[in-house]
Amino acid sequence: MIVVTYLEEQIDPATGAITHVPLGSESHRDIDEVLLPGVPRPNDPIFFTKKFAGHDAYRWEVLQVVEDIAAAERTYVVTLRWRDQIPKQFYLKNILAARRDTARHVLHPWSIVEVEFGHPMLVGKENGDIRSTKRYVDTIQSLSMPKRRLAVVIQVHRGRDELVQVIPISSRAPTGTDNSMVEVTTALSNMAYYQKPSWAVCKMIQTVTASRIIAPTVRIAPTKLVRDTVFRNKISGTLRDDLKAAILYGVAADGAVAALQAQPGEQAKIKQQDQQLIEQAQELISLKSELWFYEQLAAMEKMTLSDLQDMFSDKSPAPAA
Numbered sequence: 001m002i003v004v005t006y007l008e009e010q011i012d013p014a015t016g017a018i019t020h021v022p023l024g025s026e027s028h029r030d031i032d033e034v035l036l037p038g039v040p041r042p043n044d045p046i047f048f049t050k051k052f053a054g055h056d057a058y059r060w061e062v063l064q065v066v067e068d069i070a071a072a073e074r075t076y077v078v079t080l081r082w083r084d085q086i087p088k089q090f091y092l093k094n095i096l097a098a099r100r101d102t103a104r105h106v107l108h109p110w111s112i113v114e115v116e117f118g119h120p121m122l123v124g125k126e127n128g129d130i131r132s133t134k135r136y137v138d139t140i141q142s143l144s145m146p147k148r149r150l151a152v153v154i155q156v157h158r159g160r161d162e163l164v165q166v167i168p169i170s171s172r173a174p175t176g177t178d179n180s181m182v183e184v185t186t187a188l189s190n191m192a193y194y195q196k197p198s199w200a201v202c203k204m205i206q207t208v209t210a211s212r213i214i215a216p217t218v219r220i221a222p223t224k225l226v227r228d229t230v231f232r233n234k235i236s237g238t239l240r241d242d243l244k245a246a247i248l249y250g251v252a253a254d255g256a257v258a259a260l261q262a263q264p265g266e267q268a269k270i271k272q273q274d275q276q277l278i279e280q281a282q283e284l285i286s287l288k289s290e291l292w293f294y295e296q297l298a299a300m301e302k303m304t305l306s307d308l309q310d311m312f313s314d315k316s317p318a319p320a321a
Helices: 092-099 237-250 254-300 305-311
Strands: 002-011 018-028 033-037 046-049 059-067 074-082 112-116 121-125 148-156 163-170 181-183 199-201 206-209 217-221 224-227
Touching (some): 002 033, 033 059, 112 163, 199 237
Antiparallel strands (some): 033 121, 046 059, 059 074, 112 148, 148 163, 163 199, 163 206
8 A cells, every 4th residue: 555645844933943734645555656746856846736624725835755664554755835825816717707708808929928837746656666757648747848837828729718829938048059949038027936037938839728827927016016917918029020930940940930031132132123113114104105296296297107117117226136
């Protein structure tokens, strides 16, 4: 049997003393492996969703995942810390329900949102080993986009499914030259909790449901933070153009990018050709006007075109080669 015990770490604000209070436990009989929260690393927290009796919280920060070697049964101890909960009215699904509206009317391309992509898990084995979830492919796998993070909306799909395409934003800098990543740090200047260099990862475009999208927290005063439920913060200007090119690199459409980059030269060529056509048209209009006067003069002299050809046949210009 495998037992998973959950503890909450509590810190006394007066003394700083740390205690661990039981939250609950799970017993797994005749099961060889159980899923456990991932182990956090420095500057890379892990969060876990679990509803315990007597607690309103769903979202917990994971502090530690270890085996209790003193327990009679194979036991894993997961230590959690309570974190501020996001009220449900700030999730896009609930925003749409409250307004009786659709995502296409609330979200627009290039808006900045917060997306819950989920957190990696681990496998606790019956023999005490803690391994990766590589055989549990329905969980987040290594190199998949994890965590709650900011993202840029690029498309809101039609219909009642409320599906949204987004570009995830990461604080992990690209290695070497990666044309599918664009630094967006300047566009996040008034975003709370995201004051560090950040890049849009256009090779990892995701389609997510409205239930995963959250109104991002923005700073409207030095000490005042609010949730941007109208999603007014957007990517704009040259940064938007950079993202468009990076999206093409992200889907390996390098040829299209090259065509776009060559477009200014092509436009100059087309403009030159248009100018030549305008000049030729003006010349034809002038010749037509002159021809009309010559026709009037010939009519006054009661001469035909044949008469003129016979009169000036020895002086007519040679045909072009």
